Amino acid sequence: MSGTLMTILVTGVRGNVGSRVARKLVAGGLPVRGTARDLAAPGLPDGVEIMHADLTRPQSLRGALKGVEKVFLYAVPQGIDGFIDAARSAGVRHVVLLSSIVVTGADRDRNSIARMHLDVEEPLRESGIGWTFIRPEALATNALAWAPGIRADGVVRCPYPGSYTAPVHEEDIADVVVRVLTTEGHLSAAYSLTGPQTLTQQDQVRLIGAVLRRAARCERIPVDAARAAMESIYPADVVETILAGQAMTDGRPATVLDTVEAVTGRPARTFATWAADHAADFR
Template sequence: MTILVTGVRGNVGSRVARKLVAGGLPVRGTARDPAASGVPDGVEVVHAELTRPQTLRGALKGVEKVFLYTVPQGIDGFVDAARAAGVRHVVLLSSIAVTWADRDRNPIARMHLGVEEPLRASGIGWTFIRPEALATNALAWAAEIRTDGVVRCPYPGSYTVPIHEEDVADVAVRALTTDGHRSAAYALTGPQSLTQQEQVALIGEALGRGTRCERIPLDVARAAMERVYPADVVETVLAAQAMSDGRPATVLDTVEAVTGRPARTFASWAADHAADFR
């Protein structure tokens, strides 16, 4: 049973592949450049791109299950290639945003629904993994923390429930390798609702030095974010931060329900990633 892992160098995909290999399963990973570094040991790497479905036929040969990143461009071609190859189950890394009331207007939700909906209609077995906020989002603060230990943001008191990428990968591996997960959609969070300020402070504890958040004007934050992200995504993120400012977020126990053990704390994530902030 070969399992195809797309995004095999990614924060989640690399961990999914590593855990599958450790379990003795044959794993194939897709990459634009198979010769580049960063692929876990024991993974067969092939060239394939989700945005170019014509590259998928060879990658899917002999594959029964797929761990899939959300890439709406080319999803119809992926579904056709997966059906032709006899794929039986796709585990999709989606987003909890698809469950929100504004999902029809939310660009993050629309992007993920653009893959979820074709998979639902495909006739292939599916499982959707929907994390709320990946702890790796905090890596966006790395440059500021390295420079002076100050993270500048418009809403230091906004809450999220960050989840360690290892927990997301553990849930995905369970869905890929054990029964009972088809047609399931798992909303995932970490074990603690934390403000941005609290997350920054925990990174400082992992580093052994002081770190803090500094509030900046909203228009300054917007301008900085728009240099990196599309304007509609920036507005969605800022609106979510404003709504969660001073309002603790809901903590879910899905990781423990699926894997049998509690989700990792943000403090453990910060310790695991301390080198990224030094």
């Protein structure tokens, strides 16, 4: 880690990635400030100065950004221009954005998830503030959506059991973010991250079952049934993007990248490791 102490702001400090980034920075002896919309809710990491702020209300960020040199930022398009103005005024030198690998796809202009992240990447790129983009592929934590089915009867119902991804552990994402925040040489870089294996949804469910020491499997359901279930949780355009992506990768192995090891110096964690780390969520 750098020998110079610097205040680092972690937005979304309760998030799967943000909370881990904050804890790792604190463990490294760095002063960390975190933002939260609800200061009373549980789950705030120890050793972090917490301030109320909301990325969709940039005026709320000015106090949180005071004296901050570096920021870990979630992609929230609403208010990004206000965030940039506030960061410039505060003298922020480096913003590390959690983006998505989908921004590198050929269909990125038609992909609602890619568009959301590009709507943050593009203003940051033009802001004059130093930037680094962290672009994970499928987050291993997406598998937490299967927990109710696995707990109930060991069956995950999905339209494309043979859809491949290379899921990446949130600890690996956080390790890359911390490395980028605390060492030199990462300005104007975009890092695409994957886990170390290409796995189907069925493969992932089986691995979770293996950790639990009981059978777990995928059961194919019609796309319309999956759409109806997903639209109770996500906006319709996001649902269509997810389903289209699964259809495109059905039976097509995902590309595996070694970026996690190249940046951190150690191999990416396997999905089996992730499943063991999250076994309690599926019991």
